[in-house]
Amino acid sequence: MANNAKRIRFAPKGGLYMAPAPTGETGGTALPTDLGDGKPPTGYADFGYVDEGGVTITPQLEVDPVNAWQSAVPVLYNVKSASFQIKATLMEFNKLTTELFFGASWVAVTGSDGKDTGIYRLDLSSTPSLTEISLVVDxxxxxxxxxxxxxxxxxxxxxxxxxxxxxxxKFELTIDAMDHAGSLGYVLTNDVMGKAA
Structure with a gap:
């Protein structure tokens, strides 16, 4: 295959979006199957500005070699573990970013008269619960x-x-994919890989 500078890609535009992880129940998060239009997919919220370093996507496989007496090199590799990781530094102080970063939810503080004080509180538990999310990177x-x-x-x-x-x-977050019906995730594109540019 000849060198082709037209096949080099940059990412000057993008977005990072979050929704609750799908539960399989009616009305739950539906994973997007389209490329989108620069807006969050249905049911997803926008994290807002991301640091100029952008988003780092890291798929990884850890394999174990299978050695045999008859060969000086491995005859097979066995998958030991797989991972898919997203890393980003979020810049906006908003409900979505702060709740995900601190692992807790904001609640309105009411006064002794039961009225809203205009103050919000985020309680950091000594035994925090882990929140499962669905993530989209455009x-x-x-x-x-x-x-x-x-x-x-x-x-x-x-x-x-x-x-x-x-x-x-800034809020620096590393997010790891978990198994979802045998999948770590998927990538969609209109960049036809088999077509000569």
Missing amino acids: WSDKDIKYRCVIGRAQVSDRGAIQLQRAENG
Whole structure:
């Protein structure tokens, strides 16, 4: 195959979206099967601005070699584990980002008179529950679109928030895919891989 600079892709536009993980029940999250139009898929919420480093997508396989007496090299590899990971640094302080980062929900604080005080509280449990989510990452380069869909996922790592005078606070999150009916996720595109550009 000849070199073709037209096949090089960038991701100048994109979005990161979240919804509750599908439960299989009526009215639950339906995983998108289209490329989208630059807006969140139905039932998904937009995380907003992501740090200029963008989104990192990491599929991984860990394999064990199978060695045989008759060969100096492995004769087979066996899959030990598989993972699919999304990493992003979110820039907006909103309900979605803060609740996912802290692993808790905001509640309105009421006064002794039962009226809303205009203050919201997020309680950090000493025994937090783990929230399962569905994640969609969209990116595009001109008319070429990509969409990565993860049916079930969970936050596996959080970075520290730096509160500084000259730089905005950010929420660094690593999200790992979980098994969803035998799938870690899928990628959709209108970039025809078999077609010569």
